[in-house]
Amino acid sequence: MRGIVVVFVGSVALVVSTACQSTVVPVPAPVADASTESIHDRFAGNWRLVRTERFDANDELIPPSAPTPASEGRLGYLMYDPAGYMGVVIMQGDRQPYAEGGPSADEARAALRTYTSYFGPYTVDEAEGIIIHHVRGSRNPNSRGRDNVREYELQDNLLMLKPPRAASGVQSRLTWERVPETELSAEARKFVGFWRIRSVERRTAAGDSLPATQYADGYITYTASGHMAVHLMQPDRPRSERSPPTDDEVMTALRGYTSYFGLFSVDEAAQVVTHERMGSTTPTAGRPTPFPRNYEFRDDTLILSP
Helix, strand or coil: CEEEECCCCHHHHCCCCEEEEEECCCCCCCCCCHHHHHHHHHHCEEEEEEEEEEECCCCCECCCCCCCHHHHCCEEEEEEECCCEEEEEEECCCCCCCCCCCCCHHHHHHHHHCEEEEEEEEEEECCCCEEEEECCEECCHHHCCCEEEEEEEEECCEEEEECCCCCCCCEEEEEEEECCCCCCCHHHHCCCEEEEECEEEEEECCCCEECCCCCCEEEEEECCCCEEEEEEECCCCCCCCCCCCCHHHHHHHHHCEEEEEEEEEEECCCCEEEEEEEEECCCCCCCCEEEEEEEEEECCEEEEEC
């Protein structure tokens, strides 16, 4: 994992009198033996969700229900780094944008229910055939610190992950297909990898510093397939005490976590990287939205600013 200086908070970018800049630092790779490094290399890359199935207690496939706009439009990416870091985003189809002045508590619930995102280190037990996602941060505040254990089957360009069975014996199985690498320029390849946020800076147009505590933890990831994803979490993000969460807890959960994903392109002459947002925690309608960012590399640090 590399360090990074990131500057891409939408709410700040809308304030035309200020600029925002954030910084991340290198995170040491987990200690691993040669066999672990080998299996990590096999996981490394970007995977696209191609199929979700459910099996009963007798391992018989449960016939899927009729396709819905949500299932037909589902889009998911799972990104692994050979150093032992991961991030996942899964967005349902047919998400409804907020009404004017939104989101309301009900709209926030719908947004959170239809978008999955979390990030953290991962470890692989090749002998047992399991991979563990150690959740450092999540769209669901109550998932932070959890270990998501998955059985896996890894063959050629397909990866199947199997969460533990429910009390009923039913098990979901998610099949992911490796996204092939694309032709990236030498400059674009400098971005490829996992970067961890170190700090956020905000300044007025005159250069005066402003308070900036938007995000305390998170990754921005660029892959050799030309895709990118953002996972950012606010400091001291509270857990929900009620089940289901109250309106206030839902609104706090939504405000405390930012995630989006899509493609990226680099204009070296202009020193601009553009994130083509395909999906995010905020439901949107229409074509991908371009988010251009000025960029600068300083040793193992990447600085992004609107």
